[in-house]
Structures are given as C-alpha cells and as structure tokens.
Amino acid sequence: MSTEHTGGGDPQRTIELLWGVPGPPRRGPKPKLTVAEVVTTAIRLADEDGLDSVTMRRVADELGVAPMSLYTYVPGRAELIDLMLDTAHGELTAELPGTGWRAALAAVAEDQWRLYHRHPWLVQITAGRPPLGPHTFAKYERELSALDGLELDDLELDAVVGLVTGFVHGAARGSVDAVRTVRRSGLTDAEWWARSAPVLARIPAAAAENFPRASRVGSAAGEAHNAASDPEHHFRFGLARILDGIEQLVAAR
Amino acid sequence: MSTEHTGGGDPQRTIELLWGVPGPPRRGPKPKLTVAEVVTTAIRLADEDGLDSVTMRRVADELGVAPMSLYTYVPGRAELIDLMLDTAHGELTAELPGTGWRAALAAVAEDQWRLYHRHPWLVQITAGRPPLGPHTFAKYERELSALDGLELDDLELDAVVGLVTGFVHGAARGSVDAVRTVRRSGLTDAEWWARSAPVLARIPAAAAENFPRASRVGSAAGEAHNAASDPEHHFRFGLARILDGIEQLVAAR
C-alpha cells in the first residue's frame, strides 16, 4: 500500500504528455499502443486491485508487451500516475446546481466523494504539485465557479475551495481505507474488535477508569456505527460544519 | 514515498507489544536489544530521511545487528510502524488551556500540527484501525477533554474530534509534502513554476480564456504566497472556519 506523489519527473515532458502534444514527425516503426491505452489500462488495474498493482510489469502484461516497452510512452511510473490522476479528474463534469453557493459547494464535495469511491486509488495520491493537465485545470475552474458572485477576494476563494476539497480527500481516505483494511486483513471491524477487546481487557493499565471519556465515547460510537467509525457519517457531519463556517465568513461581508 | 497502514498484523501480539506486556519467562541468551531501542531507532531514521528509509535492513544496520534479528523483537515492519505511531502520540501531553472549549480545541489542533512537523513521517500513516496503544488512547482522551461540559452527545463528540484531527492531518500532509517535494525534486516552487509556465504557454488549449477563474485566482494565490500554495495559511484559515462551524452547533443547544 503506497501513496504516490505527483510531479515526480521532468515538468516539460509531463506537461506535454498531459496535453497530448504530438511531438516531431514520427520516423521509425509504428507504435503498437498509445499513451491513452497505457493510462486507461493502468486505471482499470488500479480500480480492480489498488494502486499497488499498477506496476510497470503488470501494466505491460495486460497490454501484451514487455515491461520496458512502456518507457517508450511514459518516462516512468511517476508520470504514469500523474496521467491517471488528470484523467480521473476528467470525470468531474456534472453541472452544478444554480440554487446558490452552498448547494453548489455541497455538490462539488459530493461529486468528489463519489469519484473517490469509484476510483479508490485516488485517495492514495497526494498532489504536492498538482499535475498541470486539462482536467485538473477544469476541476479547479469548476470548483471556483461554485462561488461565483460571492464577495470574497481571490485568496479567500482559493482557501475555501482548498478547505472543502482537502476535507473530502481526508474523509474519503478514511472511508476507502476502512474497506481496504477489511479486505486486506480478512477481518471485519466487528471481528477485529472481538479479537482485540479481550486482549486489552487483560491489561490493567488499559482499564476504562484511566480513559473515562475515551472508553465511554468510543464504545458509544462503536455501537452506533457498528464499526470503529462510520466514514459516511463523518463526511456528512464534517461537511455541514464546514459549510456553516464558510457561511459565517460570507455573511460577514 | 509510501503510505503505511496501521493494524497490519496479528492484533493480540501487536497490543501486547504496544503495552509492553512482558511475556513468559525468558530462557535463551540475553537479548542484545529492546523493543524500545528498535522503535526509537526507527523513529530517528524516519525523522531524518523519511518513512521510506525505515527498512528492516537499515534499522538493523543502525543497531549493529543482522536484518533478521529484528524479527525477534517485532513481528514485521507493519507492527514496527504501529509502535512508532503510538510512541509519537506520547509527545502530546501539554496541558490544555482552561479558557473554554474553543481555545482548548484550537490547542489540540496546534499541538498536532507541530507534532506532524516534528515527525513528518506521521502524515504518511493512515490509521484505518488505530493502534490500541497507551499513548493513542491518551491522545483521544485528551482531545475529548477539550469538549468537557458541552451539551453534545457522545456521537457528536466523536464526530467533532474526528473532524478537527482529520483536518489537521490533511493540512499537515500538504505542508509536509510541500517541503518533501522541494527536497526530492531539487526545485523550489518558484523554480518549478518558472520551468512549467513557458511550456504551458505554448499550449493553446491551456490559454487563460479557457479557465478564467482558475488562472486569475491561481496566479493571485501564487503571488501572495510566493508558492503554489501556502499550507500554513490554509491551516489557519481552515481551522478558523471549522471552529466557527462547531460553534454554531454548540450554540444551537
């Protein structure tokens, strides 16, 4: 399980790949594949088996070529992941509701939440430097458009959008990781707790008296959600608080 | 650069390690090391060179033993990282201010923000199932104590604490990743942009007219922060919004 970082390679080549710049006239033998084929294959693998299964060898296998052939299309694995990310951002195109900024911003969050669940590997990518591709640009533009007409300056607009998208990323990471952990460990949350609790009970220092609030709240939350945590509930709750907070900022103008 | 996941191994053994349960009487030769030595060495390595440099070989080297010797102390790398995480949580002990929940919750966030910057590798760990260790328990207890006296039910308490700590995690990840990206790429944000912008300018589809809001806000933010983004500013801004949002929930009671 790894987190990949964007912007790993030569900026120029990466940008040209992202925008599909053709390059000089081709002389040698005809390519068997296209960059798009490589990227969509990688995305399919990641959707099915997680980002870890996107290895150069596996992608090549899937495409019926030798591993080293991929390096003809893509400088390396880091750039491939940049391309996957930008491509996935291309799915965020739904029209935003015109019924006010709050509904629009909520839609931005919900769309991103669903995208992350369609492509769980997205939460494993941290965009230190975002890929400067067409769909990532369009995503940012769309997010900003949700705030059209508000009396916020440009820095505030950027911060608000960053706050919401960052929050969704974190919440979705929790949600996706919960599923992944169950699959990987072969234990549901309930089974895991059933196995852990007795061990913990035998440790005097871990007694409930030493952590009164934690044990009360923890077991209440565990019972209510039937799990260690309920990511969906945390998402809705957190989003509501954040929108409330932004509303106060907006109202102050 | 990888993200590690907690809860990778056998729950029982992991819990016993976390709480330092002694185990049956020792018969064989005296151990050269202790679990604590292994963990602190791993933490030192991670502090210096990142979580990726915490390999079993490297830790063993540092301790002057053969790689496989570590498996006497720790079942595997996953459990070692659980131990590192719980140990780091042990640094969160500062008294919270008694001047109201908002100040206390802000202090929780600030402490965690600083902890993540002291130990940047912490942001690479996603606690799908939190390590059930003493310091992680104490951390949760401390966070809940910030909300003492509020008229929130247990589920809301859990959600509020989860919202704040999750937000800090995301914000710190951005901050830490920004530093890491500069180190890894050898390019400052300014240099990276200076190299990327001309390439982008030569691509007609990327013209500012196609992304009016994005290019305006993006360049305004870039100039103001002198970088692609300013993590510290995003942290303060987001925390203020979130506390405002929580305040509304509290006031509704």
Next chain:
DNA sequence: TCGAACTCTGTACGGAGTACGGCAAAGTGG
C-alpha cells in the same frame, strides 16, 4: 548435566523500478 527454549544470522526467494544496449521497422535523401 542435559534438553528445551530462545536469540541471532546466512542464505535465498520473489517482486519492484528502470539503465543499457542491441535488433528490427519505417521514413528520408541521394
């Protein structure tokens, strides 16, 4: 005293990214 328990380690396996260099195909200039 002796066997059981325990620590330590050398070797090895499978899998990762990718550097390097050679071979084959296709377009270009004579």
Next chain:
DNA sequence: CCACTTTGCCGTACTCCGTACAGAGTTCGA
C-alpha cells in the same frame, strides 16, 4: 532502389525491498 537515421521494442541485469527457513550458539530449569 539504396543507404542512413530515427524510432519502437525488448532481453538482460542491477539494486533494493520484506521476510521464510534452517542452523548455530547461548542460557536456564529440571
């Protein structure tokens, strides 16, 4: 039509990872 150059493709190999396994050495209880 024939070189020549460019380009795609790929076999081999290097380094590094986690860790399984088996054997050797050490210590204690009976």
